[in-house]
Structures are given as C-alpha cells and as structure tokens.
Amino acid sequence: MKLNIALLAGDGIGPEVIDQAVKVSNAIAQKFNHEINWKPALTGAAAIEAVGEPYPDETHEICANADAVLFGAIGHPRFDNDPSAKVRPEQGLLKMRQKLGLFANVRPTFTFPSLIDKSPLKRERIEGTDLIILRELTGGIYFGERGRKDNGDTAYDTMTYQRFEIQRLAKKGFEMAMKRSKKLCCVDKANVLESSRLWRETVQAMEKDYPEVEVTYEFVDAVAMRLVQWPSAYDVMITANLFGDILTDEASVIAGSMGLMPSSSVGSKVSLYEPIHGSYPQAAGKDIANPLATVLSAAMLFEDMDLTAEAQAIRDVVNKSLAEGVVTEDLADGGKAYKTSEVGDWLAANL
Amino acid sequence: MKLNIALLAGDGIGPEVIDQAVKVSNAIAQKFNHEINWKPALTGAAAIEAVGEPYPDETHEICANADAVLFGAIGHPRFDNDPSAKVRPEQGLLKMRQKLGLFANVRPTFTFPSLIDKSPLKRERIEGTDLIILRELTGGIYFGERGRKDNGDTAYDTMTYQRFEIQRLAKKGFEMAMKRSKKLCCVDKANVLESSRLWRETVQAMEKDYPEVEVTYEFVDAVAMRLVQWPSAYDVMITANLFGDILTDEASVIAGSMGLMPSSSVGSKVSLYEPIHGSYPQAAGKDIANPLATVLSAAMLFEDMDLTAEAQAIRDVVNKSLAEGVVTEDLADGGKAYKTSEVGDWLAANL
Ligand SMILES: CC(C)[C@H](C(=O)O)[C@@H](O)C(=O)O
Numbered sequence: 001m002k003l004n005i006a007l008l009a010g011d012g013i014g015p016e017v018i019d020q021a022v023k024v025s026n027a028i029a030q031k032f033n034h035e036i037n038w039k040p041a042l043t044g045a046a047a048i049e050a051v052g053e054p055y056p057d058e059t060h061e062i063c064a065n066a067d068a069v070l071f072g073a074i075g076h077p078r079f080d081n082d083p084s085a086k087v088r089p090e091q092g093l094l095k096m097r098q099k100l101g102l103f104a105n106v107r108p109t110f111t112f113p114s115l116i117d118k119s120p121l122k123r124e125r126i127e128g129t130d131l132i133i134l135r136e137l138t139g140g141i142y143f144g145e146r147g148r149k150d151n152g153d154t155a156y157d158t159m160t161y162q163r164f165e166i167q168r169l170a171k172k173g174f175e176m177a178m179k180r181s182k183k184l185c186c187v188d189k190a191n192v193l194e195s196s197r198l199w200r201e202t203v204q205a206m207e208k209d210y211p212e213v214e215v216t217y218e219f220v221d222a223v224a225m226r227l228v229q230w231p232s233a234y235d236v237m238i239t240a241n242l243f244g245d246i247l248t249d250e251a252s253v254i255a256g257s258m259g260l261m262p263s264s265s266v267g268s269k270v271s272l273y274e275p276i277h278g279s280y281p282q283a284a285g286k287d288i289a290n291p292l293a294t295v296l297s298a299a300m301l302f303e304d305m306d307l308t309a310e311a312q313a314i315r316d317v318v319n320k321s322l323a324e325g326v327v328t329e330d331l332a333d334g335g336k337a338y339k340t341s342e343v344g345d346w347l348a349a350n351l
Numbered sequence: 352m353k354l355n356i357a358l359l360a361g362d363g364i365g366p367e368v369i370d371q372a373v374k375v376s377n378a379i380a381q382k383f384n385h386e387i388n389w390k391p392a393l394t395g396a397a398a399i400e401a402v403g404e405p406y407p408d409e410t411h412e413i414c415a416n417a418d419a420v421l422f423g424a425i426g427h428p429r430f431d432n433d434p435s436a437k438v439r440p441e442q443g444l445l446k447m448r449q450k451l452g453l454f455a456n457v458r459p460t461f462t463f464p465s466l467i468d469k470s471p472l473k474r475e476r477i478e479g480t481d482l483i484i485l486r487e488l489t490g491g492i493y494f495g496e497r498g499r500k501d502n503g504d505t506a507y508d509t510m511t512y513q514r515f516e517i518q519r520l521a522k523k524g525f526e527m528a529m530k531r532s533k534k535l536c537c538v539d540k541a542n543v544l545e546s547s548r549l550w551r552e553t554v555q556a557m558e559k560d561y562p563e564v565e566v567t568y569e570f571v572d573a574v575a576m577r578l579v580q581w582p583s584a585y586d587v588m589i590t591a592n593l594f595g596d597i598l599t600d601e602a603s604v605i606a607g608s609m610g611l612m613p614s615s616s617v618g619s620k621v622s623l624y625e626p627i628h629g630s631y632p633q634a635a636g637k638d639i640a641n642p643l644a645t646v647l648s649a650a651m652l653f654e655d656m657d658l659t660a661e662a663q664a665i666r667d668v669v670n671k672s673l674a675e676g677v678v679t680e681d682l683a684d685g686g687k688a689y690k691t692s693e694v695g696d697w698l699a700a701n702l
C-alpha cells in the first residue's frame with residue numbers, strides 16, 4: 001500500500017515525539033511492504049512565527065490531499081494568559097478541525113496493567129476500564145455565533161446543533177458500539193438545553209436501526225461524577241463539543257496512563273491522529289518526552305486504514321517496551337530512564 | 352434571635368432528611384435561646400401533583416419573606432427520560448433560583464478523616480482537600496435565549512453574561528479567599544468563548560482591589576483533569592453556571608463523603624441551604640437515608656446568620672456521631688445501621 005501522510009509536528013515536544021512515530025511507522029512499512037510518503041507542514045506557534053498564521057493555507061492543502069494526518073502538539077507559553085491575542089495557536093486547531101471537517105474526536109481511555117497503580121484512582125475502581133468518548137468536534141458552542149453587546153459589558157456565545165451533525169456522530173457511535181459491547185451512552189444536558197433535547201430526540205430516533213445496541217441517556221453532570229466513581233461502567237459515549245472537551249480530559253487521567261493515550265479526529269475525507277497530551281514546553285528539546293501516545297496514535301491510523309496487523313504490531317511492541325522497562329523518565333520509577341529517541345529506536349528495532 | 356425559615360422538603364427522601372435538620376435546628380434554638388418559625392411550602396413533584404406547578408407562587412411568597420430557606424431535594428422518576436414533558440420538577444428549581452435571585456451556589460468539598468477511605472481516589476491524593484466552588488447560578492446558558500429553527504432541525508442555546516453578574520460572583524469569591532488561604536481560581540474557557548473572555552477581563556480588573564489574593568486562571572477542561580489528580584491544590588474557585596454544574600458534581604465524589612456534603616445558594620435578600628445529593632427515590636419512605644448533608648446545610652445557614660457557635664455546635668455533634676458510629680446504612684460498614692430518624696434524635700439529644 002502507498003500512503004501519503006501529512007506530518008504536523010507542531011510546538012514544544014511535538015517534533016520529538018513525532019520523530020519516533022515516524023521511525024516506528026517506517027519500520028512497519030518496511031516489514032509489511034508499504035510505502036509511506038511523509039509530507040511535513042507547519043502548524044501552531046511554529047507556523048505563526050514562520051508565516052503569521054497557525055494553520056496556513058499551504059498546510060491545509062497538504063492535509064486535505066493526504067490519506068491521513070499525523071499531528072504532534074501545539075501551544076506555546078508565549079500565548080498563554082493572553083486570550084485576547086490576535087493570533088493564537090488554538091485558532092489554528094479550530095480552523096483545521098473545521099476546514100478538514102474533522103467531526104468526530106475519538107478518545108479511548110484504557111488501562112495498562114503495568115501502569116494502573118499510577119492512577120489517582122484506586123485500582124479496584126479502574127480495573128477493566130476500556131471506554132471511548134466520541135466528541136463532536138466541528139459544531140456546538142465552539143463554532144456558533146459569538147460577540148459583545150452593551151459597549152462590551154455583555155458577551156454571548158451560541159451553542160447550535162443541526163440534526164445532521166448529531167446523526168453523523170451518533171452513527172459512528174452506534175457502529176463502534178456494534179463492534180464492542182453494544183452499549184452506547186448519550187451524554188447531554190437535556191433537562192436544561194434545547195440543543196441537548198435535539199441530541200436526545202435524534203439519537204432516540206436512530207435506536208430502531210440498531211436494535212442490538214442498548215442506549216442510555218445521562219446528564220453531563222452525573223457523568224462527570226460517575227466517570228470518577230466507576231469508569232469501567234462506560235463503553236462508547238457520544239457527546240457535544242464542549243461537554244466532550246471537559247469529559248475527555250477528565251477521563252484521560254483516570255487510567256493513570258495519560259502520557260500514553262492516543263486519539264483520532266475523524267473526517268469524511270481525511271482523519272487526523274494525535275497524542276492527547278499537550279506541547280509540554282518545559283520538556284521541549286530535551287529528548288525526555290514520552291513518545292508512546294504518538295506511536296499509539298500511529299497505530300490508530302493504521303487501524304483506520306484497515307491495516308489491522310500493522311496496528312497490532314505497534315501495540316504489541318509498545319506493550320513489550322513497557323514490560324521490559326524501555327521507557328522515558330515519567331515511567332521509569334527509579335529504574336533506567338531512556339531518552340525519547342532511544343525509545344523510538346528500540347521500538348523500531350524490535351518490530 | 353427570631354428566625355423565619357421556609358421549609359421546602361420536596362420529593363423522595365427530602366421530607367425525611369429535612370425532618371432531622373429541623374430536629375437539630377430546634378435543639379440548637381433551645382440551647383442558644385433562639386426562636387425558629389418554620390414555614391413549610393410545596394415544591395418539586397409534590398407541588399406539581401398538588402397544584403400543577405413545581406414552584407408555586409405561594410411557595411415563592413413564603414421563601415421571599417423568610418430569613419432563609421431550608422431545602423430537601425426534588426426530582427421524581429416519573430419525570431426522568433422525558434425531557435420534553437411540559438412541567439418538570441427541574442423547572443421549579445430554575446424558577447426558584449431566578450425569582451429568589453440566588454446568584455451564587457456555594458459548594459464546599461472537604462474530607463472527613465473517618466470517611467477518607469471511601470473515596471474512589473487514593474488517600475494521598477485527597478488528604479487535605481478543602482475547596483469551595485462558587486458557581487454562578489442565575490445566568491449563563493441556563494437562562495439565555497434558546498429555541499428551534501429550520502422546522503425543528505436546528506436547536507440553539509445562548510450563553511450570555513453581563514459584567515455585573517460576574518462582578519457579583521467574583522466579589523464573593525475574593526471575600527471568601529480573603530477569609531481562607533487567599534487563593535482564587537477563575538475557571539473558564541477563554542481560549543474559545545467570548546463570555547469567558549468577559550469573565551477573565553472582569554476578574555482581572557478586580558484583582559487590584561484585593562492585592563493580597565493570588566488569582567489564577569485555568570481552563571475548565573484542565574480543571575476537570577486536575578480536580579481528580581490533585582484536588583488539594585485548589586481553594587476557592589469561581590465559575591459560570593454550566594461549568595459549575597459539571598465541576599461541582601465531579602468534585603463532590605472525590606472526598607468520598609458525597610452523602611455528607613452541604614451547600615448554599617446565596618441571594619442578595621434570602622439564601623437557600625440544601626444537601627447536594629438528590630431525591631434518591633428508591634430510598635424514599637424507608638427511613639434509611641443519610642440526613643447529615645442536610646443537617647450540615649443547616650449549619651451553613653446558622654453560619655451565614657453570623658451564629659458561628661451554633662454552626663460549630665452542629666458540626667461538632669456530626670463529627671461525634673461519625674466517630675461513635677451513629678450512622679445510617681451507607682456509612683455503617685458492617686456495623687449497626689441507624690435509621691434516619693434515629694440519627695436525627697441522637698444528634699438533637701447530644702447537642
Ligand atoms: C485548545 C482548545 C481550543 C482545545 C479545545 O477546547 O477543543 C483543546 O482543549 C482540545 O480539547 O483539543
């Protein structure tokens with residue numbers, strides 16, 4: 001197979017972790033006889049510096065024409081605490097999501113046996129946790145009308161949803177549920193919000209097309225609670241953009257393996273794969289960041305291309321590195337801490 | 352002192368737990384020479400049944416003219432999973448908040464030494480946790496314009512904030528911070544929402560009036576994460592209605608003492624005190640529900656009336672009941688389980 005993959009390293013530790021995912025993917029390509037054509041492109045603070053834009057048109061062209069996008073991380077302290085700055089890296093992220101039509105953010109949360117005791121939660125609470133949050137990513141209050149009135153003394157944002165946006169995401173949710181435990185949870189705030197009532201109504205109408213899937217409806221506040229109490233009770237969850245932003249981040253810490261969690265953002269034409277962690281500027285350039293989440297994001301990429309054996313090979317070698325302690329300092333626990341690049345080399349060599 | 356207290360027992364276990372708070376408050380009144388005039392009024396599903404309205408005008412009159420409101424819980428399974436029902440108990444809650452002007456929901460989260468091991472979180476993560484979330488309660492997306500367009504295929508809700516609404520809540524936050532550790536965290540989503548940018552701008556402008564308070568600004572998604580990781584890092588937090596709905600519920604489970612957590616909803620004229628737990632319909636009428644959260648809500652009521660010794664006496668006797676195992680089945684841990692009414696009797700007798 002021939003693959004064109006856009007490569008958006010981004011800011012902070014982005015370039016370093018991306019390098020390792022490239023090494024591993026290239027090793028996979030060699031082993032399974034594929035050809036990967038990497039297309040690097042600028043994004044984030046790096047792009048602002050170079051061309052004054054966090055998601056330049058040229059980058060968009062490269063992404064739109066690729067088979068997939070592999071993404072590092074964006075964000076730079078220079079832009080923090082300055083929400084009113086004219087150009088911000090986050091804007092690039094939002095523009096990219098919208099222009100590429102990445103409507104579903106897929107965020108798995110699962111436990112690694114060797115890392116389970118790193119969780120802030122007790123072992124018995126999280127054992128068996130294996131859930132996926134499907135966050136709507138191109139609609140809702142992120143992209144609704146917003147502005148000021150009354151000389152700036154009133155500010156407003158609009159949470160808008162159209163039925164087709166909900167259907168599109170819910171369809172993915174139902175399909176995932178069919179491949180997993182056939183349980184789907186729709187998370188909303190239908191006791192208050194009209195847009196949530198549209199969510200509920202739309203999903204309810206789709207239930208008859210998936211008679212085997214057991215659908216539940218829960219309020220976002222209750223889920224924020226129950227995710228901490230019994231995360232293993234959940235399987236596939238679907239939710240709106242803003243709720244998903246909050247819940248996916250909350251979910252990411254419960255398994256204790258935040259530094260290892262991959263994600264994808266699925267579009268109708270092209271999809272994007274990225275670690276859930278940020279650009280971690282304090283570690284940038286030090287060759288100490290954990291590359292595993294990015295490597296596992298590459299595994300999600302192969303999986304979505306129906307290259308299942310390839311994806312499994314990556315997951316297996318990651319598990320092996322964890323079992324043998326070939327890990328960066330965040331996981332070293334007093335043992336030897338490998339460099340980011342050393343972990344990447346080891347993974348590629350052990351495939 | 353003469354106190355007129357509106358008594359809104361509500362639904363499910365509401366009446367049972369309210370009874371115990373009344374017993375304890377009456378015992379306090381006797382001991383400290385106060386006179387409490389209880390004014391019972393209908394609310395919730397009970398009110399819908401009786402008069403077709405979850406927050407009848409008569410109830411509002413009673414609350415508006417009282418010195419304080421003591422509230423049980425509302426909600427009935429008959430109204431669940433039917434978000435489109437014409438009259439719902441929650442509407443009563445929202446109407447009450449708005450008509451009484453209860454603009455600040457005060458939600459403490461703290462640990463009880465004897466209950467700390469009931470938390471889903473590890474002991475070392477939560478030890479020392481003592482935080483207060485101040486949730487804006489009469490504005491934001493709860494009360495903004497909402498509706499449908501395109502023959503019902505598009506739904507929208509508006510998150511609106513006015514500067515004075517933010518100032519009013521932030522002022523309470525700064526004042527609380529001054530009485531505590533002088534740390535205030537403003538939680539928003541200013542990297543996306545215009546209303547959050549107004550929050551940040553407004554709070555930043557108030558900083559100079561409280562030079563001793565150290566103010567931090569965090570994004571709601573990051574807070575959802577850090578609340579699970581290191582809850583003890585937080586002290587006073589201020590946030591918008593919807594974010595507060597989610598974060599207060601999340602925070603409520605981390606200390607392991609959810610059944611014990613009180614709250615207040617502060618207005619400019621009258622304030623309301625209620626346990627954070629719901630109406631727990633499965634337990635209704637069985638005399639098994641834990642009354643301590645409601646009893647501690649009564650303590651908050653006395654505290655706000657500047658009856659500090661009275662409030663402390665209640666907290667002390669609650670601690671004593673925990674230490675001596677005079678507790679309901681949820682806390683009995685294989686020991687004797689007392690009835691709701693027995694716990695109330697014991698508390699009143701031991702004051
Ligand atoms: C940076 C920010 C705009 C973004 C979001 O809120 O979507 C981030 O939190 C995320 O979840 O990817």
Ligand SMILES: CC(C)[C@H](C(=O)O)[C@@H](O)C(=O)O
Nearest residue numbers: 191192221441442444445596
């Ligand atoms: C019942 C519901 C409308 C309410 C809210 O969202 O405010 C509840 O969740 C709460 O937090 O008091």
